[in-house]
Amino acid sequence: MKKFILHIIFVVSSSLVFLVFFDCIVSFQLRKSDNVIRNIVWKEIFTEKLESDVVIMGNSRAMVQYNPIILDTMLNINSYNLGFDGRSINSQILRYNTYQRLNVKPKLIIQNIDFATIAKDNAYCREQFFPYFFDKTFRKEVVELEGLTWADEHIPGFRYGGYFHKILSWLGLIEQENSTLTKGYFGNNLKWDGSNISKKTEINYQKDSLSLSAFDNYLAKAYSENIRLIFVYAPIYIRATEMTKDLEGMFQMYDSIAQKYNIPILNYTYDSISYDTAYFYNATHLNKTGAELFTKKLARDIDSLGILK
């Protein structure tokens, strides 16, 4: 019996030692890596002093459609794009809170809003959070958001279980990703591909109650901290707009939230950009050309609002 227990202790302790070393080495290498665009923003949030007056918030549509360089040039500001690919408002808030905790508070938030903003969150590319678990507050928030286990939170390296191939990919050992990110913005040069709506007949706008509540809390906090906000409906291809079920209902939802906190809304749903596939790489995302054109229009409209004065 004694021998058996000693063997078990040996296995458990050597596994823990391995996990500790694994965590240290892998997390360090992943934080350094520029091979995956999802890491670059987190790296900049955690390691650089981002003294941005203006931040852009939203999902992938924010990330690929709002060019901060153009905004900076036209509005004479320092902006940063916190757009969070594949993630809805709960994750976006996590990213924003982390940004605000470790960097300078912005004066203005440009919040992209669309049919997927108030969705229930998913576990898309969860591994992007893992290298930053050294930050206790961040770790707790991620564990709560992602529903991670006690073991993921407290046992070093355990959270990386099952992500071996993604780690190799992240480190550029099995594939290289196009990782040109500029202040969080990723301009996509892909050609039009309408397949993301060709098999669909309708798009339902998401209205998860917990996500809506989180959104409200985030706006209330910004309001109390005198941070200005603008809601922006960025262009999506008109066919996708026509397929959106109860579009008016969605507009009313955001209108009522905007009125509560006195947030102006800029709506580009029916802008001329939305009618031309030359500006899109799929039905719900602008390509680089479309993004640049849209950002210029946005900059002019923000300027005319006088919100930065």
Place this chain on the structure above:
Amino acid sequence: MLFNSIDFAFFLPIVFLLYWFVFKKNLRLQNLFIVVASYVFYGWWDWRFLILMGFTTFCSWLSGLLILKIRDRNYEIERGRKLSIAVTASNIVLNLLILGFFKYFNFFVEAFVEAFSLFGKELSIHTLKIILPVGISFYTFQALSYTIDVYRKKIEPTKDIVSFFAFVSFFPQLVAGPIERATNLLPQFQKKRVFDYSKAVDGMRQILWGLFKKIVIADNCATFVNLVFENPQDQTGSTLLLGAIFFAFQIYGDFSGYSDIAIGTARLFGFNLMQNFNYPYFSRDIAEFWRRWHISLTTWFRDYIYIPLGGSRVNKWKIVRNTFIIYLVSGFWHGANWTFITWGLFHALLFVPLILTGKNRKYTKTVAEGRLFPNIKELIQMGMTFLLVVIGWVFFRAESVGQAFYSLKKIFSRSIIEMPVFDKFYFIVLLLVFILFVVEWFGRNSKYALEGLKNKSKWFNWLICFFIMLLIFCFKGQSGDFIYFQF
């Protein structure tokens, strides 16, 4: 509490240490501790169903005592026999009613309503929101086997309620088997257990192999399977076939993995459970497959339904009838859905020709016994049997019979020659499945694939075990539950 969870990782050592250090000296207390631990294990999911399990266990124990009392009273033979039958039948009916209510009530209501709608009558009957207690099919059948074996005088009824409760609720095999027979497991609770180092190490090795099959093979296959079967209309025939093959490995990895963990865990406590899987995908025909797949359930049906119906010692038509009954009941046992019944029917249609031609026991020995590799004939036989089993799995996995036929139609269409569509990651999963195949092939004469390691050097053992642990860590799948928990 899942076997592959942190909760269980804490639960098991605590129970193990208390079992061997605190309760070792008193058998009754040790058994009582097993009962408490098992009820905690089961109650972790939903404490409300502890009462149900306790009730069915008590009724089964009581039925054994009543039969003993009837025998002790020395009634005239016929009267005694009738009373014993009445007690046994009552317990069977009670257990099956409880099982039937929780598992099949809504199915029958919906089938009833649908049948009436065929005649143009719309009935307004509401189904109930019934939660299916985890493992009810398993512990019910285990308790029933005791009652029937007592009646048949295969085992003496026990007055020891504690050991009986421990037998029914024994946590390693409580929720997904193996479905143990009282003749095998109950006596083990009635005698002292002694810690055996080599058996404990062997048990740990089997647990490790079970975890590999579940966490690496089953959970990774599950991701692809779910993608494919969520939208079969968007998939090519080749992708659907690949999805079905992945499902074959998912269900095997999941279920046999669970059984390995259960058997290995039981060994840590000094118990020997029956083997539940005997390398079924190396079968040369369907009959052999059914001797190797979910052995505890198939032998249960054989001993308690097939043989009492006459088995194979009756005329041909009755053999066919008995075969169909067994496979349909087996399908129905798996769940309240026409897909499972169709799956059972499919296997019955494959099995009947073998039994009618007397070829159902053609392959009783391990394939390529004494040889390293199979010959071409054996390879073809295994391939064909595997393909037939995969076709059957399409029914098992599909949401409806219609979806299953649709998927099969697509599989056997021209789109079978198109390249399947899947992420590059699944090449890694295929490699892992290949590793499973190779290890199981070379271990096919053992109770579980890694059993042969006990004859190798200590260093080789450590190397292999750490390598498997590394594989589990690197390729841990994202899925969670064991498939058979839903039964």
